[in-house]
Structure formats: structure tokens, C-alpha cells
Amino acid sequence: MVRTRTPRGHWVLFLLSGLVLAAALLLNGFAHGAMGEGHGSHSKAAGLPPEEATRAGPVLRPGPGPVRSARPASGTIALTFDDGPDPTWTPRLLDVLRRHHAQATFFTVGARVAEHPELARRMVREGHEIGSHTYTHADMGAVPGWRLRLELDLTQRALAGATGRTTNLVRQPFSATPASLTGAQWAAAEAAARHGYVTVLADRDTGDWRRPGVERIVERAIGPAPGKGASPGGRARPGAIVMLHDSGGDRAQTVAAVDRLLTRLSARGYRFTTVSRAVGLPPGDVPASATDRAVGGALIMSQRLAGWLVGAMTVLFGVVTALTLLRLALMVLAARVHVRRTRRGRRGRGRPPTRRTPFTPPVSIVVPAYNEEAGLAATVRSLLDTDYPAPVEVIVVDDGSTDGTPRIARELARHPAVRVVHQVNGGKPSALNTGLSHARAEIVVLVDGDTVFQRDTLRRLVAPLADPRVGAVSGNTKVANRGGVLGRWQHLEYVIGFNLDRRLFDVLQCMPTIPGAIGAFRRQVLASVGGVPADTLAEDTDLTMAIGRAGWRVVYEERALAWTEAPSSLRQLWRQRYRWCYGTLQAMWKHRRAPAQRGPSGRYGRRCLPYLTVFQVVLPLFAPAVDVFTLYGLVFLNPLKYVVVWALFSGVAALVAAYALRLDGESLGPLWTLPLQQVVYRQLMYLVVFQSVVTALLGARLRWHTIRRTGTFGTPRVDSLRT
Missing domain, CATH: 3.20.20.370 (Glycoside hydrolase/deacetylase)
Known part of the structure; x- marks a missing residue:
């Protein structure tokens, strides 16, 4: 991949645009x-x-x-x-x-x-x-x-x-x-x-x-x-x-x-x-x-443009508010449908079809590792400490690490179920494809080198593949290092994203991403789409879209839990989300023709890509302007109206977050950070989308940003993290 420097000039454009918007709003408010x-x-x-003035002429x-x-x-x-x-x-x-x-x-x-x-x-x-x-x-x-x-x-x-x-x-x-x-x-x-x-x-x-x-x-x-x-x-x-x-x-x-x-x-x-x-x-x-x-x-001219802008912003404010509330309502409705459907399926009346014996075929687990010395040992040990009854092999692919990862991998290879493959650094997709080429089982699980499974995770993750229509399964990723405010914000984001967004995608049969932290696949499905793609930075999204377009069902198993280490600083968070967002844009562009096609590819594309475009690209791009306009409304227009709208939105968001936490069996305690998340964390995510879109429009190639690990997992068992 070409490693070019991210363009910086657009931040000047962003600041100038913000100043122009603020000046226009101030001018309109003053006028x-x-x-x-x-x-x-x-x-x-x-x-x-003076008395003479009051008695003077007019x-x-x-x-x-x-x-x-x-x-x-x-x-x-x-x-x-x-x-x-x-x-x-x-x-x-x-x-x-x-x-x-x-x-x-x-x-x-x-x-x-x-x-x-x-x-x-x-x-x-x-x-x-x-x-x-x-x-x-x-x-x-x-x-x-x-x-x-x-x-x-x-x-x-x-x-x-x-x-x-x-x-x-x-x-x-x-x-x-x-x-x-x-x-x-x-x-x-x-x-x-x-x-x-x-x-x-x-x-x-x-x-x-x-x-x-x-x-x-x-x-x-x-x-x-x-x-x-x-x-x-x-x-x-x-x-x-x-x-x-x-x-x-x-x-x-x-x-x-x-x-x-x-x-x-x-x-x-x-x-x-x-x-x-x-x-x-x-x-x-x-x-x-x-x-x-x-x-x-x-x-x-300035005042008339400012007036037009305020009129347009008023419409935009209403549209964004309506779409956001609509999305929240759809996620909650889909979550309820998903819960009822999975419960029926587990009782034998729905997905997946019942069998006399559990579906537990042999499994190959591929763990790509580049400079993962902080968490690799805990990852592999958790994969081995499983209640899965069938044979399990763990393939660790050392992708040219420069730290202690090769040494740790060699120590782990003493276990008979662990194999280590060393290669020159070629990137995560290359490491995954190398691991797939060494896998023996027909069911393959892909796991990041900073992720820890629970004992029952593998069994629950593989179970939906009993349905021959299912080609891949997404597990439920949990934030392990949720101690500070930043950790709680990411925890809420993960819970809402996985438990509501993924349930919605499952119900609509248009799952866009199986996270790299936890996903199960049929080898034949991976082979049919050409393996893990290497031409985008979000290889997990690109791969999932290819599987969905091929007509395979991609489902979400919320009980298959994987604990991962989230970025511990704003800088690390920015680097991670920048790569994710930019890679998602690449994948969307790569599969842009899907909505116009017939058959499974068209059905998938018409459900998935418009949703991602509206709610993960367009709305975040306009959201900062809408927030500025909200402040303008509080100062210059009817403040009560905007306070009511903000309170309504915040209240609905809190209820939805609480519902997601309850679905996931999580404590409601982190909800106190939600209002601050709306003010600080959300703005950061908006800027990530802006940066990613501009980088893509300018045709620049983004390098792979490596996240520094702090070694959250000190032991192979993490059941205590649920409390």
C-alpha cells in the first residue's frame, strides 16, 4: 500500500467554513x-x-x-x-x-x-x-x-x-x-x-x-x-x-x-x-x-446569503433531527424483532434449524499479530481455555513484528493446538490470508491479537453456522478497559452499535461488518469471494460486503462475547477511527454498483449502502453545522424550542442506550457520561468523518495506523470483567 502523508490543508478550509458559518449566523441574528x-x-x-427641546418643532x-x-x-x-x-x-x-x-x-x-x-x-x-x-x-x-x-x-x-x-x-x-x-x-x-x-x-x-x-x-x-x-x-x-x-x-x-x-x-x-x-x-x-x-x-449580498443559510439550516435541523429519531426508533424496533426471533430459534422454531446434536465441527482460529506483545498471550490462552467440545487449532501469524511478539508466539507454540507462522510484514489482510492457507478446518474464526474470548464464546459463535444459509457470524465485541470517561464513552458506543445497529442489520439481512475482533466463517465462503481483500483499510467491512453480495446470510450472535482493548487516549482513538472510517468509505466505493444490480447483490446493496451513506457519512458531515445552528437558536431564536428539542433528543438517546445496556446484561451506571459524550465524543467522531471524506476526495492513500497496546489483559480469564 502506498504510504502517503494525510493532507492537512483541509483543516484550514474547515476552520474557514466554520468561521463563515458563524459569521453568517451572527449577521442574521443581529439583522x-x-x-x-x-x-x-x-x-x-x-x-x-432641555425644556426647549420638548417644546421645539419635530x-x-x-x-x-x-x-x-x-x-x-x-x-x-x-x-x-x-x-x-x-x-x-x-x-x-x-x-x-x-x-x-x-x-x-x-x-x-x-x-x-x-x-x-x-x-x-x-x-x-x-x-x-x-x-x-x-x-x-x-x-x-x-x-x-x-x-x-x-x-x-x-x-x-x-x-x-x-x-x-x-x-x-x-x-x-x-x-x-x-x-x-x-x-x-x-x-x-x-x-x-x-x-x-x-x-x-x-x-x-x-x-x-x-x-x-x-x-x-x-x-x-x-x-x-x-x-x-x-x-x-x-x-x-x-x-x-x-x-x-x-x-x-x-x-x-x-x-x-x-x-x-x-x-x-x-x-x-x-x-x-x-x-x-x-x-x-x-x-x-x-x-x-x-x-x-x-x-x-x-x-x-452577505445578509441575503445569511438569511438563505439560516432558512436552509432550519430545514436541515429538522431533517437531521427527524432522521436521527427515526434511526433510533428503527434500531429499537429491529432489536425487539431480533430478540424474539433468536429466542424462537433457540427453542427450535426459527433460525438456526434444530439438530439432535449440537453443531460443533472442528474449528481453525487465525490470529494475525503485529507488535502484539502486550496482549497476544492472553488472547491465545483464552482461545485454548474453551468449553468447545470439538478439536480447535490456533494459527498465530507473526506479521514481521519488531517487538517481543515472535518470542511470545514461540512460547505459545509449545501447546499442541497452537501453530505459529512467521512472514515478512505485509499487513493484516496478508497475515489473515496466510493463516487461512494453513487452516485445516472448514469453519474458520478470525480474531485480533488484542482480543480475549470467554469460555463459551467459541461454541456460541459457531452455532448459527448450523443453518446452511449462513455464511458468516458476527460476535459481540466488548470494551475491556472502560475505567475512565473515554473508556465509558467507547463502552456505550460499542454496546449501542453492536446491540442495536447489528441487530437491525441482521433483521434486514444487510450486515456491513463482521469485526476483526470476532467473526466465524465457512472456508468455502471465504474462498468464493477471493479471501480477505487487501485493497481497503477496512478489510473486515470489505469482506463482509462481498459475502452479503454473494447471497450468504451474515448473522449476529450477541451471546458470543469477545473482550478487546480500546484506545486509551484521544490520539489513539482518532488514529483508529480515522482508519475505520476511511476504510469503510473505500469499501462503500468499491461496492457502489451493488444497488443497481439484480439478485442477492442488488438486494444487499439497496439495503446496506444507502443506510451507511445517510447515517454514517452524510449526517455526521452536517452534524457540526447543525450543532452550531442549535447554539444559534438558543441565543438568537426561540431558546425554549431548541432546549426542548435537545432535551427530547437526549432523553430518547438515553432511553435507547439504557435499552441496549439491558439487552447486553450491562449496568446502567455509565449512562451518566452520555450527555458529555454528546458534547465532546460525538464531535470528535464527526471530525473523523470529515477528515476521512476529504482524504478520500483528494485521492490520498491513508497508511495503516497501529494502536499502542497497554496490556489490559493480565490473565487468561476475563469473566470478572462483566461486573
Whole structure:
């Protein structure tokens, strides 16, 4: 096998993708007001606004010296609309204004301009004026100075990108008339003035956002009748700036009220125009620079892409959650079917067919060994210490070990049932095929050099081969070194994987893997598929797929227990799982044509490969993004919804894990590590899949990663490990 270095550049791509995703989610969360849109509490330290400001006109320009303000000219009405643009209500209001040949001023929320730039362009095209209402509808009097500046600057960029214009008019969210100004709002108006903004308030607040009724909105917009204090100086037709809204909810009443208001007041000779024209100021919006237009265009594109991404992530979140729960449900259902089926079979009414005498033919056990000095002796001794009644031979293949393995093998060969074969290092498949060539029995058991059998394991493992339709049997691998948190995590993974996944595969007759730690085969089956394949790193998966495609049944015997030493560090775990995952991808690619074929190969391929593709490749690839989106939902969306979903998922996963542990006769104690496993261990497995997929796509060949053994098995008997 070509030994090339694993590509590393894709981790930079992975990190950049993660940063882009996080930035997009943050931008979308910020744009939709999840970072302080609500009306914040104003600090008492801000004091009160100057009395002259509360009695001034609605157009204010704070600065050194007296407060400067302006009022609309007599007979002039400036209709203003806040909170838009809205794709439903803004076009309807624009239609009404156009029908009456009236102009207005729209105080737009920058984030909504970025979402609907075509509406902002229509406003400008039809002669309306645009002002700033901040980028996220933030309370300018309650946010810090940097946030206020950011809100105003981003809105300018959005307007420049959408319309090619910027504005010097601003209306603070949650503000109304000069008389209602708070000290904090006045301080915000002063800060905005230092950046060149004119603050626009209103003479008449219609309160249309409360939907009080069309007539009530019209009455408030018209104001008190002359002679009742509404016309300073006794003007018969006082001008006014009227506050309305074109977004933020159902604005049907506003649309109807504007139509009625324009009809009534136009008949009285009122002129409807923009704020700037009404008070005699230059236009509030002016052409933007080329730089501002370019930056604004990039902002609009980024926000729209972020919105699309969040929408796609919402769908993905639902799909992944549904598929995960579906998989758990299928595994539990299949496990119950498998339990009932095996119980019937053992009573003589199902698989395997009953015989008058137990099925105990001679067995050859092949143990490939490369640098297995830590556990080889315990492995071989456990194979010899068996209650299997028929002759058993153990063939140890020393695959060019460089440690004490050859010496230990020679000592073990003193037993008459043990034979040792030495060869130049050729890899595990080569060692297995060498052992098969020396095997004498028709039933062959393949065992890793770090695995220990119980006394009854061999008898239980071989028993299902009494059924002539069964070509191979998978045993039940158990984690022996489960002392720490990492060991408990792997223990849970093994129990759930073997007791639920393998039962499901057995029921569906599409077993993808007989583990190298424990598997029994017919020699004729191995010969028919060409022996153990050497062109993939997951030779056990490749071999099992070939057997399944050949039409043989591959079954799972949960009572055939084999104890193995799991990796004791995250680095060792990564190396092992990286090889497994990459090898599985190789095997899936090698057998990719199976689903399109007829007969046993097609049936096997259509059941096995789609399942592996969806649940072992696609979902793990998307899972990190889904986890990031879950955090986003907790912060920016409805946190209760995502807490409930997470709690539901965790609860179901815990119940399923408990069921698997009970099926396997294991203690429920390790379940306390499950929540942490979901947060830490699962992420590591996702990264393994990502690394493996990228390595495969880049066409790199992965070398065989050897796991360092620590010698978990100090004695040949391991029955005590079950407790």
C-alpha cells in the first residue's frame, strides 16, 4: 500500500467554513434584532432633555448653543412611515401614495432594506424620501455609543447598496413627539448630530401600530380642530409631521387610513410632501460614493446569503433531527424483532434449524499479530481455555513484528493446538490470508491479537453456522478497559452499535461488518469471494460486503462475547477511527454498483449502502453545522424550542442506550457520561468523518495506523470483567 502523508490543508478550509458559518449566523441574528431590538431601560443618569427641546418643532438638530428645530409650513403634511420596508404592506402604501400623487418619508430599518432592496429603490424612484430607523430597530437611547454608531453606519451602507443614496435624517425607534423625549433619547440625538444627522420626531403619533381602527387613525392624523389648541398662532391649516408604520404586523388599517386621510385633506387644500420639503431643508437623502455603494452591495449580498443559510439550516435541523429519531426508533424496533426471533430459534422454531446434536465441527482460529506483545498471550490462552467440545487449532501469524511478539508466539507454540507462522510484514489482510492457507478446518474464526474470548464464546459463535444459509457470524465485541470517561464513552458506543445497529442489520439481512475482533466463517465462503481483500483499510467491512453480495446470510450472535482493548487516549482513538472510517468509505466505493444490480447483490446493496451513506457519512458531515445552528437558536431564536428539542433528543438517546445496556446484561451506571459524550465524543467522531471524506476526495492513500497496546489483559480469564 502506498504510504502517503494525510493532507492537512483541509483543516484550514474547515476552520474557514466554520468561521463563515458563524459569521453568517451572527449577521442574521443581529439583522433580525436578536441583539437588543427591544425597548431597553433608559439610565436615570441621562437626566432630562432641555425644556426647549420638548417644546421645539419635530425636526431637531442638537448642537452647541440653543436647540435648533423646524416645523412644517402651513397647509403641508409630511406623512412618515417607520419600521419598513415590508414586502406586504409597503407596496400597498406606495400604491396609495402614487394614486394620490403624494410623497412621503420612509424611515427604514437597514436590515429590512438589505432584505428587500427593490422596495427601497421603488421609494426613491417614485420621489419619496428615505431616512434611517437604525439597522436593527435598536433603542438608540439604551445602547452604548459603539452600537449606536454601528447601527447608523450599517443602515447607510444598506441604503447606499440598495438605492445608491445615503441619508442625514434619523428617527429613533420608540420615539414619538418632542414632548415625550427622554433624557437618554436626547443624548442619542446629540450623538447622532455629531455624526451629521438631523433627528425627526412627529407632531402627531397615530398609534396605528396598536390597530385602533381606521377612523381613529385618521382622527389622530388630522389632529384637533382649529381653535382647540392645535394651531399655534391661530393658523387655520397647521402643517404637521404624522407618524405611521408600514411594517411590524398587520397594517391593513394603516393602508385604509392613509387612503382616507389623503382623500379628505387633499380636498381641503393640504399638500403632502417629504419631511425636508415640508420644513424647507435640502433633501435628506443624497447620492452615495462609489465606495459606499460597493460596501453596501456586499452587505446586502452577505445578509441575503445569511438569511438563505439560516432558512436552509432550519430545514436541515429538522431533517437531521427527524432522521436521527427515526434511526433510533428503527434500531429499537429491529432489536425487539431480533430478540424474539433468536429466542424462537433457540427453542427450535426459527433460525438456526434444530439438530439432535449440537453443531460443533472442528474449528481453525487465525490470529494475525503485529507488535502484539502486550496482549497476544492472553488472547491465545483464552482461545485454548474453551468449553468447545470439538478439536480447535490456533494459527498465530507473526506479521514481521519488531517487538517481543515472535518470542511470545514461540512460547505459545509449545501447546499442541497452537501453530505459529512467521512472514515478512505485509499487513493484516496478508497475515489473515496466510493463516487461512494453513487452516485445516472448514469453519474458520478470525480474531485480533488484542482480543480475549470467554469460555463459551467459541461454541456460541459457531452455532448459527448450523443453518446452511449462513455464511458468516458476527460476535459481540466488548470494551475491556472502560475505567475512565473515554473508556465509558467507547463502552456505550460499542454496546449501542453492536446491540442495536447489528441487530437491525441482521433483521434486514444487510450486515456491513463482521469485526476483526470476532467473526466465524465457512472456508468455502471465504474462498468464493477471493479471501480477505487487501485493497481497503477496512478489510473486515470489505469482506463482509462481498459475502452479503454473494447471497450468504451474515448473522449476529450477541451471546458470543469477545473482550478487546480500546484506545486509551484521544490520539489513539482518532488514529483508529480515522482508519475505520476511511476504510469503510473505500469499501462503500468499491461496492457502489451493488444497488443497481439484480439478485442477492442488488438486494444487499439497496439495503446496506444507502443506510451507511445517510447515517454514517452524510449526517455526521452536517452534524457540526447543525450543532452550531442549535447554539444559534438558543441565543438568537426561540431558546425554549431548541432546549426542548435537545432535551427530547437526549432523553430518547438515553432511553435507547439504557435499552441496549439491558439487552447486553450491562449496568446502567455509565449512562451518566452520555450527555458529555454528546458534547465532546460525538464531535470528535464527526471530525473523523470529515477528515476521512476529504482524504478520500483528494485521492490520498491513508497508511495503516497501529494502536499502542497497554496490556489490559493480565490473565487468561476475563469473566470478572462483566461486573
